Amino acid sequence: MTKTRSYWGWGYEDEFPTETERAELRGLVGMVTGWSLPAPAAWPRFEDARVPAPRLAIPAELAEFTTAAPRARATRTYGRGFPDLIRGMQGDFSPAPDLIAQPRSEAEVSAALAWGSAHNVAVVPYGGGSSVVAGVECRGEGFAGVLCLDMTAMDQVLEVIPETLHARIQGGALGPVLEAQLAEHDLTLRHFPQSFAHSTLGGWIATRAGGHFATNYTHIDDLVSSVRMVTPQGAWESRRLPGSGAGPSPDRLVLGSEGTLGVITEAWMRVFPRPIHRSKAAVHFSEFSAAVAAVHDIAQSRLFPANCRLLDKREAMLNQVAFGSHVLLLGFESATHNQRQGLDRAIAMACAHGGAVEDGPSHTERTRIETAAAESWRSAFFRAPYRQTALATLGVIADTFETAIPWDRFEALHADVVRSVKATMQDVAGGGLLSCRFTHVYPDGPAPYYTFLCPARTGKTLHQWRAIKTAASEALSRNGATITHHHAVGRLHRPWYDQQRPDLFAAALGAVKQTLDPAGVLNPGVLLG
Numbered sequence: 001m002t003k004t005r006s007y008w009g010w011g012y013e014d015e016f017p018t019e020t021e022r023a024e025l026r027g028l029v030g031m032v033t034g035w036s037l038p039a040p041a042a043w044p045r046f047e048d049a050r051v052p053a054p055r056l057a058i059p060a061e062l063a064e065f066t067t068a069a070p071r072a073r074a075t076r077t078y079g080r081g082f083p084d085l086i087r088g089m090q091g092d093f094s095p096a097p098d099l100i101a102q103p104r105s106e107a108e109v110s111a112a113l114a115w116g117s118a119h120n121v122a123v124v125p126y127g128g129g130s131s132v133v134a135g136v137e138c139r140g141e142g143f144a145g146v147l148c149l150d151m152t153a154m155d156q157v158l159e160v161i162p163e164t165l166h167a168r169i170q171g172g173a174l175g176p177v178l179e180a181q182l183a184e185h186d187l188t189l190r191h192f193p194q195s196f197a198h199s200t201l202g203g204w205i206a207t208r209a210g211g212h213f214a215t216n217y218t219h220i221d222d223l224v225s226s227v228r229m230v231t232p233q234g235a236w237e238s239r240r241l242p243g244s245g246a247g248p249s250p251d252r253l254v255l256g257s258e259g260t261l262g263v264i265t266e267a268w269m270r271v272f273p274r275p276i277h278r279s280k281a282a283v284h285f286s287e288f289s290a291a292v293a294a295v296h297d298i299a300q301s302r303l304f305p306a307n308c309r310l311l312d313k314r315e316a317m318l319n320q321v322a323f324g325s326h327v328l329l330l331g332f333e334s335a336t337h338n339q340r341q342g343l344d345r346a347i348a349m350a351c352a353h354g355g356a357v358e359d360g361p362s363h364t365e366r367t368r369i370e371t372a373a374a375e376s377w378r379s380a381f382f383r384a385p386y387r388q389t390a391l392a393t394l395g396v397i398a399d400t401f402e403t404a405i406p407w408d409r410f411e412a413l414h415a416d417v418v419r420s421v422k423a424t425m426q427d428v429a430g431g432g433l434l435s436c437r438f439t440h441v442y443p444d445g446p447a448p449y450y451t452f453l454c455p456a457r458t459g460k461t462l463h464q465w466r467a468i469k470t471a472a473s474e475a476l477s478r479n480g481a482t483i484t485h486h487h488a489v490g491r492l493h494r495p496w497y498d499q500q501r502p503d504l505f506a507a508a509l510g511a512v513k514q515t516l517d518p519a520g521v522l523n524p525g526v527l528l529g
Contacts, residue, residue, distance in 0.1 A: 007046055007075040008088025009389040010130075011198055016043070017390040025387060026394050032317060033433055035455055041089070041393040049074050049091045054098040056145040059115055065108055065153075066101040073097055076148045079131030080198075080385065081492070082399040085392045086461055095139045097124065097148035104153045106230055106265050112149055113232045113263070117519040122146045124523050125259035127203030128174055130195035130385075132400075133490030135207065135258055135526060143521070149263060151202055157181035158266065166225055166240065167271045171202025171264040187271045191220055193486070194381060202264035208256040210440060210447075210486030214308040215299065218440045218447075219486065220255075223270045227254045231262035231516040240268045253512065258488055259523040261516050273335035279343035280307070280332075280362045283355040284325040288312055289411075291326045292446075294353040296407055298330075299441040301349065303342050307331030314435035315451065319384075328355065338363065395456045397429070397465050401472045405481040406445040413479040414448065417472060421452055424471040428464040429454035440485065447485040491525050 003012040017025065022040045030037055051070045058066050073096040078084035087093075098121075103109045116123040122143040126136050140146040151172035159168040162185065169178055175196035182188055191211035193199060199209070204220040205227060211220060227250070228237040238250045254264065285291035295310050309329045316322040330346050332339035340363050347357055391398040405413050418434060425432030432454030440447040452468060473496050476483055483489070483496035498506070510528055513520070 005075060006389075007049065007071055008044055008078075009085060009392075010080050010385040011389075015386060017386055022390050022394065025390055028318075028320075029391070029394070029396060029453065032314075033453065035396075037455075038395045040390075041395075043393070044089050044091065046071060046074070049093055051077075051093045051096050054145070056098040056121065056147075058099060059119075061111055062099075062101055062108075062115060065103055066099050066147075068099055072100045073148075076100055076126055076129055076150065077137065079129060079134060079136050079490075081132035081134065082388065082392070082397065082465055083462055084132075084134075084137070085389055086465075089392060095137055097138070098140075098145040099147045100150055101147055102150045102153045106235065109149070109151075109230045109263050109265060110235075112147060113230065113521075116147050116521045117232045117517075120144045120519070121521060122524050123521050124148050125202070125206070125263045126150045127152065127172065127200030127206075128195065128198040130199045130203070131207075131488065131490055133484070133488050133492040135488055135490035135523075137491065138524065140524075143524070151200060151263065151265075154265065155200075160185050160187065160271075162187075165271050165273075166268050168266060168268050169201050170266045171200060171205070173201050175199060182271060183274070186274055188274050189223060189269055190217070190272050190275075191223060194384065196382070201267060201269070205255055205264050205267060206258050207488035208486065209488075213306050214438075214440050215306075215442070216304040218442070221252075224251055224255065224267055225270055226268040227251050227264060228266045229254050229262035229264050232519065232521070233516050235265075236262075256488070258490065258526045260527050261513060261522065263522075275333040275335050277335075277338045278331065278333045278363070279339035281330050281343060281347055281357055282322075282359070283328040283330065283347065283350040283357055284322060285328065285350075285353070285355050286325060287354065288326050290353045291328055291355070292410070294328060294350040294355055295438060295441055295446065297349045297353070298346050299446075300443045301345070302443075303332075303346055305330055305342065305346055306333045308346075308438070308441050310438040310441075310446075312436045314433060315437045318433075318435060318451070318453075319381075391453070397432075397454050397456050397461060397468070398451070399465065399469070400449060400451045401469065401476075402439065402447060402449040402485045402487055403476045403481040403483070404440075404442075404445060404447040404485040405479065409479060409481075410446060410448070413475070413481055416479055417450060417475045420471045420475045421450070421468060424468050425452065425454045428460075428467050429457065431455075432468075449485075489527055494525070494527075497527070 006013050051074050054068045074093045077093045077096040101112045122140045124138045126148050138146050154170040154172035155177050156170050193209050209220045226238045226240040311327045316327045332342045388398050435451045438446045439449045477496050483493045489497045
């Protein structure tokens with residue numbers, strides 16, 4: 001059965017929170033914050049959406065795989081960040097792309113790029129549409145119109161080489177689609193971002209997405225062996241190699257290019273045997289600083305746990321993992337040997353900083369058995385975007401921002417972020433709640449991920465959100481942290497990305513774009529002016 005994708009909110013309509021779940025969420029937020037929230041607003045109806053007429057007619061050369069249907073255009077107007085949800089709720093789809101092309105082959109991708117270049121039409125490569133940084137929203141100023149190039153029809157695992165643990169996969173494959181095909185070979189990519197069900201391999205590569213592993217293989221970068229990309233000037237493909245010292249890597253240029261240089265049509269990926277052995281535990285701390293110190297030691301131990309996620313007590317409470325304590329979720333897994341020793345060593349490090357293990361560790365083979373805290377977190381993790389959609393209907397501003405910074409500067413960064421964001425929420429909303437978790441950790445520093453909640457004021461919601469987001473971004477920038485660890489740059493983070501990158505690099509990147517996309521039609525406004 002084909003599921004109906006929401007035209008405005010996260011995911012599939014039949015997976016939206018029920019009325020009972022929305023009421024429970026309202027009660028939970030009210031209990032945690034003391035706010036008096038309004039009754040849930042009615043879910044938006046497509047009949048009330050305002051979608052402008054297309055400025056372009058479907059050209060004959062693209063007619064077999066292109067549509068101008070209003071719902072298809074509305075669904076692909078925005079990503080799924082908080083301001084996207086608000087505008088979608090309000091029925092505002094004024095930036096809707098004029099045409100939606102769904103190519104089935106590289107020839108059709110090339111035809112779309114050639115037509116866009118020849119007719120001054122902006123072309124926006126599109127995967128699952130899960131961007132939270134306005135990475136797929138394009139108003140097309142200065143162009144005759146906008147063509148959205150939806151790649152999800154190109155979704156096959158084309159080739160598997162078990163002896164080298166490589167798989168050649170088309171760029172439009174959604175997470176569940178490619179994992180189901182790899183499972184036939186008892187293999188897995190083991191890349192599970194929160195957007196897993198609604199994002200594609202090409203999108204992961206283009207945005208340098210962060211995945212399942214909290215250490216070691218943290219980004220899709222680590223799993224890429226070779227990329228094939230189609231540009232308006234032709235295609236390029238790197239060699240599939242275990243490693244190379246031959247000059248700057250072409251793959252490194254494609255990674256993070258965010259649809260500005262070309263369209264990723266396929267890639268050779270490093271895959272893994274499916275894990276059999278798992279060991280997990282949840283460690284509770286009364287002091288956040290002690291938990292941070294424990295994570296620091298584990299990150300530098302070279303144990304490389306698959307999961308090493310620290311939730312502060314507010315994050316743990318919001319996700320109903322624990323009440324009153326900071327929680328470190330540890331997990332080790334392997335396809336070849338049990339993980340008891342690694343987990344035991346990590347627990348010992350955590351306990352040396354005052355941590356306490358609740359319910360004892362879990363060691364399993366073949367079947368997945370979680371600790372209670374880990375199971376609660378797993379469920380909350382993948383449901384969180386649906387909860388954000390529901391919170392928007394409850395009059396709550398709910399969003400996140402993430403970064404990475406060396407250990408020696410984390411304490412100052414964290415203090416500045418907390419001070420700046422809380423002050424701004426007080427100013428624009430009369431208060432709010434800010435929580436923190438570590439999504440990934442490295443020997444040289446953590447990747448903190450912040451969630452903020454505050455009451456929305458009628459007619460001022462986007463103004464409030466923008467003020468908070470700006471305060472957070474300014475705090476990251478002045479402390480020398482990255483503007484994004486895994487959410488990408490898009491249009492939202494451009495001002496701070498411009499500050500972060502060297503000017504000469506920006507000029508060099510502009511020269512590359514001029515070579516590959518001389519008409520400048522690919523995702524204008526992202527990364528470059």
